[in-house]
Amino acid sequence: MGLKNDLVVYTRLECESCEEMTCCIEKAKEEGADLVELCIDDFTFSDISQLELLLKQRSLPSIVSFRSKSPINSEGKKTCIQVLKLAVELDVEFVEVDTEVVCHEVVAELMKSRSNSKIIASTYVNGGNPTKETLCNSIINLQSTGADIIKLVIDVAYITDVAPVFHMLTHSQVPLIVRAQGDRGLISQLLGPKYGAFFVCGSLGGKYTPGLPSLTTIKQVYKLQYVNPDTRIFGVISNPVGHSKGPLLHNPAFRHTGYNGIYVPLLVDNVKEFFRVFSCNDYAGFSVGIPHKEAAVRCCDEVDPLAKSIGAVNTIIRRPSDGKLIGYNTDCEACVTAIEDALRERQKTNGHASNVSPIAGKLFVLVGAGGAGRAIAFGAKSRGARVVIFNRKYERAKALAAAVSCDALPYEHLNDFCPEKGMILANASAVGMQPKSDQTPISKEALRSYELVFDAVYTPRNTRLLQEATEVGATVVSGVEMFVRQALGQFKLFTNGLAPVDFMRRIVYEQF
Known part of the structure; x- marks a missing residue:
């Protein structure tokens, strides 16, 4: 079995039986993997012939690896060497040797006996905060084995710890595979091809692994085969960031x-x-x-x-x-125009139309005084709304109110705040965002005082707040509408004017 692509997308399979491994190989094939890493250290077999049968019947090119998760005894080393030798005998495309488990002499022996297999020498760098010096020393040690390919698996504590990884990929004299573990290591896979990575690891559907994009997103969303040294990098800086739909757009x-x-x-x-x-x-x-x-x-x-x-x-x-x-x-105009357009549509339905902003003169209740809240507060105020701010931290609400020249009230008064009917409510807090989508910033009964309810949360698209607002007859505006409008503004800035609306x-x- 040969590999046809310059960029190889693979997934690690940690299975306990032949049946499970065979099933996962087929699933990986369906999801677009070019190659699978068969992690034999998790594999249970009573006789080496079971493993031999699996290796002969596999339907994808493979890496056979044996990495111990705990100190390994002499019997474990013996099993490891037996597995690696079998893989070489069967001409498995790649055979990975963990240099922490077996000595360099084993690598030399496999190199000498192999026919078509490529030998990968690998090591695990733990502790987080890897420096260029640490990684260079690890690479020099791996290179000394004479292996065809070297591989580093690295723990990172912060996203900035991935920068030395890109430096190593660019300057390595030997083919190098690198994987930074943990959520903050995700860009080691997504941006690796820009710096010369030829192997990218993804997770199998339904088996989330921190630091790994799914196989389907690699193939369908990021299309990493098109990334090259001239590719410009954009991204969403957030914490948390997993909820962001930006990459999909x-x-x-x-x-x-x-x-x-x-x-x-x-x-x-x-x-x-x-x-x-x-x-x-x-x-x-x-x-x-x-x-x-x-x-x-x-x-x-x-x-x-x-x-x-x-x-x-x-x-x-x-x-x-x-x-x-x-x-x-771009949040400010995105939110305000989304609310204005929804109100104008309502006015048309009722036979009223005006060139004046439909927000002007309205009592505009804002929940949240963070970055999005600030944008919405300034936007609503600029349109002539009477803004009142509620926030869990009252001092933060008062500070924003002072900046905007409006009022602030304690969050616990929100449900009872009803000086008039026909108000506008805008939720700019994270209340109701997945995974806590059962939450809402305000009671359903209190929503009866509002003509329109906007929720900046867009995961889920139809939040509990919007569901309950609809049930009491209010016009609702989803955070998805704000998202697409602000994203269009961003895309124009990213590309100096291009935006396929x-x-x-x-x-x-x-x-x-």
Whole structure:
């Protein structure tokens, strides 16, 4: 079995029986894997002939590996060597030798006896915060085995720990496979091909592995086979970031417009440190999400006047001419225009139409005083709304109210706040976001006072808040509408004007 692609997408199979392994190989094949790593250390067999049968009958090219998760005894080493020798005898495409389990002499013996198999020498670098020096030393040690390919599996504590990995990929003199473990290591796989990686690991459907994209997203969303050294990097900086739908929208839009870019999730703990480490022009633009929208302002060299007045950015562009970071806010107009359009549609239905903003003069109740809340507060105020802010941390609500010149009230008063009918409610908090989608910021009974209810949360698309608002007769606006509008604004900034509006809208409403 041969490999036809320059970029090989593989998945690790940790199974306990021949039947389970065979089933998983077929599933990996269906999901687009080019190759499977058969992790024999988890495999239970009473006789080596069972493993031999599996290796002969497999339907995909394979790596056979044996990595012990705990200190291994002499009997375990003997089994490991027996497995690796069998794989070489059967001409398995790749045979991986864990240098922490067996000595370099075993690698030399396998190299000498192999016919067509490629030998991979691997090691595990634990402890987090790997330095270039640590990785270089590991690579030198692996190279000394004489193996065809070397492989590093690395623990990372922060996303910035992945930067040395990209350096190693670019400068390694020997074919190198690298995998950074944990959620913050995800970009080691998604961006690896830009730096020369020829193997990318994905997880099998239904078997989530931190730090690994799924096989289906590699093939269908990111299409990593098209990533090359000239690909420009974009992403969403957030914590958490797993809920973001940005990659599902921006990556197809890049391909639709013929733009050589990739958009990835970036799980960032310290936004200032992130920009310090990933400072080259290849990192061209970013969406900014929870909780970094305000802190990111301080990371920018220049800030658009609207974003500056709001005090929060949701988009950052690295200017190619000088590498400076320029901050923008596309949340503000996205939210306000979505609410205005919904109210205008309601007015048309009732036979009323006006060129004045339908928000003007309305009592606008805002829940949440974070980055999105700031954008919405400034936007509503600019349209002439009477804004009242509620936030779990009352001091934060008062600070935003002072900045916007409006009122703030304690969060516990929200359900009882009803000075008039026909108000507008905007939820800019994370209440109701998956996985806590059973929550809502306000009682259903209190919603009867509102003409329109907007929820910035878009996972799930139809939140409990919106469901209950619909049930009491309010007009509802989903966070998905705000998402697509702000994303269109971002995409124009990312690509200097390109934005396939109809295409991006169709993706959002068909897939989200």
